Amino acid sequence: MTGANDGGCWVYAERQGDSFLSVSLELLGKARELADRLGGELTALTVGGNSGAGAPLRRYGPDHVLELTHPLLATYDAKAYATAIGAELSKSKPSALLLGATRNGQDLAGRLAVRMRTGLTAHVTGIELDDRQNLVGWVPGFGGGIEAGVSCPVRRPQMVTVRPGVFPLPEGRTPTGDVREVVPELSEKDLGSRRVSFEVKGSSVDLTRAGVIVVGGRGTGGDFTRLEKLARLLGGEVGATRIATDAGWVERDRMIGQTGVITHPKLVLVLGASGAVQFTVGIDRASTVVAVNRDPSAPIFDHADLGIVGDLGPVVDSLLRALEA
Amino acid sequence: MRIVVCLKVVPRPEEVKVNLESKTLDRAGARSVLNPADVNALETALAFRDTVGGKVTVLSMGPPQFEPYLRVAPAVGADEAVLLSDRAFGGADTLATSYTLATAIGKIGGADLIVCGEESSDGGTSQVPPSIAEWLDASQATYVERIVSGKSAATVLATRVLENGKETVELDLPAVVSVVVGANEPRFIDYDRWAFAQSASVKVLDFAALGGDPQYLGLKGSPTTVAGLREVRKPGRRREVLTVTADDAAARIKAEIERAGLVRN
Numbered sequence: 001m002t003g004a005n006d007g008g009c010w011v012y013a014e015r016q017g018d019s020f021l022s023v024s025l026e027l028l029g030k031a032r033e034l035a036d037r038l039g040g041e042l043t044a045l046t047v048g049g050n051s052g053a054g055a056p057l058r059r060y061g062p063d064h065v066l067e068l069t070h071p072l073l074a075t076y077d078a079k080a081y082a083t084a085i086g087a088e089l090s091k092s093k094p095s096a097l098l099l100g101a102t103r104n105g106q107d108l109a110g111r112l113a114v115r116m117r118t119g120l121t122a123h124v125t126g127i128e129l130d131d132r133q134n135l136v137g138w139v140p141g142f143g144g145g146i147e148a149g150v151s152c153p154v155r156r157p158q159m160v161t162v163r164p165g166v167f168p169l170p171e172g173r174t175p176t177g178d179v180r181e182v183v184p185e186l187s188e189k190d191l192g193s194r195r196v197s198f199e200v201k202g203s204s205v206d207l208t209r210a211g212v213i214v215v216g217g218r219g220t221g222g223d224f225t226r227l228e229k230l231a232r233l234l235g236g237e238v239g240a241t242r243i244a245t246d247a248g249w250v251e252r253d254r255m256i257g258q259t260g261v262i263t264h265p266k267l268v269l270v271l272g273a274s275g276a277v278q279f280t281v282g283i284d285r286a287s288t289v290v291a292v293n294r295d296p297s298a299p300i301f302d303h304a305d306l307g308i309v310g311d312l313g314p315v316v317d318s319l320l321r322a323l324e325a
Numbered sequence: 326m327r328i329v330v331c332l333k334v335v336p337r338p339e340e341v342k343v344n345l346e347s348k349t350l351d352r353a354g355a356r357s358v359l360n361p362a363d364v365n366a367l368e369t370a371l372a373f374r375d376t377v378g379g380k381v382t383v384l385s386m387g388p389p390q391f392e393p394y395l396r397v398a399p400a401v402g403a404d405e406a407v408l409l410s411d412r413a414f415g416g417a418d419t420l421a422t423s424y425t426l427a428t429a430i431g432k433i434g435g436a437d438l439i440v441c442g443e444e445s446s447d448g449g450t451s452q453v454p455p456s457i458a459e460w461l462d463a464s465q466a467t468y469v470e471r472i473v474s475g476k477s478a479a480t481v482l483a484t485r486v487l488e489n490g491k492e493t494v495e496l497d498l499p500a501v502v503s504v505v506v507g508a509n510e511p512r513f514i515d516y517d518r519w520a521f522a523q524s525a526s527v528k529v530l531d532f533a534a535l536g537g538d539p540q541y542l543g544l545k546g547s548p549t550t551v552a553g554l555r556e557v558r559k560p561g562r563r564r565e566v567l568t569v570t571a572d573d574a575a576a577r578i579k580a581e582i583e584r585a586g587l588v589r590n
């Protein structure tokens with residue numbers, strides 16, 4: 001027995017304030033292609049406090065935009081969101097639902113999958129179709145060293161969360177599709193949590209689109225000023241290992257790796273990072289990797305085109321001089 | 326406060342290999358450890374219990390070989406350890422794993438707060454905690470770095486680490502939280518404590534003791550299937566490693582930058 005695959009593809013389009021996350025637009029691009037191959041329709045789903053927010057999604061090729069709006073949905077709560085979305089999924093029975101593997105995306109997906117009693121394929125780095133037209137998602141495991149191809153042949157919807165930056169960001173086009181608003185029935189008791197405060201962290205930077213990244217690890221000792229200067233000279237961005245972001249040396253959205261972002265720059269310069277597998281999955285798609293580490297046996301050198309054994313301080317100083325000359 | 330901590334025992338990630346012929350994982354050569362995030366989850370639970378009072382039970386699903394790892398928990402102050410072990414639980418995906426853990430939580434008397442790690446270092450899906458919450462109709466907060474008491478005994482305040490900042494939510498109990506790696510300084514891993522740990526007992530529950538609906542357990546209860554396995558291809562790097570002066574290093578790096586077409590000369 002296998003599940004139907006022509007019931008349409010849904011994408012959960014996640015918002016931050018008024019704008020949609022790039023990963024959601026990336027998914028609309030990919031899901032358009034999947035829906036066409038499977039002979040179904042593409043629905044972009046968005047959830048929030050007020051109506052009208054879904055219109056910009058029409059530029060990314062959907063057949064339908066579905067807005068679930070309710071004052072209690074103004075800030076994210078897993079329980080209320082799962083209740084609102086679950087009801088629509090039960091009515092429309094799509095074949096697939098794709099979500100961005102953001103923290104809230106994964107938080108929601110885990111809950112929703114149980115509500116729908118269906119399978120959920122986690123934070124994939126690629127999606128293929130098998131010979132029965134089921135989605136196969138490639139799931140990184142063991143810190144990113146191994147990937148499993150995971151599918152959900154029988155239950156529907158097939159749920160998949162996808163890492164940011166895996167699929168290209170589609171260009172906005174002439175709007176398509178209708179917009180339908182649904183106001184779910186919700187009351188206070190449907191909420192499991194209420195936001196008390198939100199402390200916004202630094203600038204928001206999208207390292208998945210950077211052409212050059214200068215990465216600092218624990219070996220920088222926390223001083224990122226010269227790394228920032230270097231990044232500026234190269235027209236790039238500063239990135240960091242989890243050790244460095246956890247220590248608060250740079251903003252968290254500069255974290256690269258399994259928990260952070262998967263990058264694909266032309267060049268990445270890695271300074272004082274050991275090369276843990278959870279980190280290297282985030283740089284292995286770069287065209288060129290250069291690493292500086294004082295430990296000749298550091299695993300990072302296996303992931304580098306050019307490795308320099310030595311103290312990063314003097315190397316960075318010399319490099320700044322050479323580039324400014 | 327009744328607190329349950331979900332602890333997973335995992336192989337060291339770098340010691341697991343894929344057998345490319347059979348397309349299966351070779352975990353036999355890998356040593357096991359407590360999942361790193363779960364060590365922080367346990368510390369979160371113990372510290373919270375120490376302020377509000379109550380009982381901490383650690384809960385794990387896995388083969389009988391996991392038992393010694395769970396003994397660490399009573400040794401550092403957990404009140405009870407339970408291992409769910411039965412062939413019927415094997416081959417579980419996150420739907421079945423979360424069902425089994427949720428059923429066990431009910432079986433051992435329920436919980437006000439269930440504390441998990443953010444993700445395991447093997448499967449690493451991070452789906453189990455929100456899934457447990459749904460099975461139990463509990464509220465949830467994932468990627469949490471801190472929990473403190475709420476205004477009333479029916480809530481806690483949880484601070485979540487999100488991509489763009491930190492969100493603090495008032496969370497209704499019962500609730501499931503998942504704790505980020507590095508959220509705190511765990512009170513062990515001091516292997517001298519193994520001596521105490523040997524005397525602690527771990528309660529083992531099998532299918533007969535757990536009960537539950539067999540259609541949701543193990544392989545049978547798992548809607549996902551693994552269609553293939555692959556080692557993530559390491560890109561073909563040049564791997565040229567040099568020990569040179571800082572100036573020479575800078576010149577070589579600059580050449581690399583120019584080669585990548587990034588600098589106008």
Ligand SMILES: Cc1cc2nc3c(=O)[nH]c(=O)nc-3n(C[C@H](O)[C@H](O)[C@H](O)COP(=O)(O)OP(=O)(O)OC[C@H]3O[C@@H](n4cnc5c(N)ncnc54)[C@H](O)[C@@H]3O)c2cc1C
Pocket residue numbers: 216217218219220240241242243244255256257258259260261271272273274275276277278279292293294295298310311312313361362444445446506
């Ligand atoms: C569930 C989970 C998820 C994770 N996700 C991520 C993730 O997304 N991203 C991530 O980065 N990590 C992640 N980690 C953590 C990861 O395992 C490593 O701990 C981390 O990447 C190490 O950071 P580091 O290389 O900066 O520090 P270390 O491993 O401490 O390495 C520092 C390096 O700097 C070198 N060094 C020190 N001083 C100097 C100097 N003066 N000059 C030159 N070299 C010097 C040292 O030789 C050493 O190799 C995760 C871990 C877990 C358990």
Ligand SMILES: Cc1cc2nc3c(=O)[nH]c(=O)nc-3n(C[C@H](O)[C@H](O)[C@H](O)COP(=O)(O)OP(=O)(O)OC[C@H]3O[C@@H](n4cnc5c(N)ncnc54)[C@H](O)[C@@H]3O)c2cc1C
Pocket residue numbers: 119120121122139140141142146147148150331332333334360362363366384385386387417418419420422426440441442443444445447448449450451452453454549
């Ligand atoms: C490479 C790989 C990819 C996989 N991909 C998928 C997939 O896409 N979809 C899917 O459904 N399954 C997948 N699985 C199977 C999945 O790993 C198992 O279901 C596993 O039992 C639980 O999931 P997890 O390890 O991802 O846990 P996570 O959800 O990452 O774990 C989070 C927390 O839940 C708790 N927890 C998890 N498991 C246990 C346990 N056994 N005992 C006690 N506490 C626990 C711990 O507190 C842990 O820190 C995959 C497995 C591998 C090896």
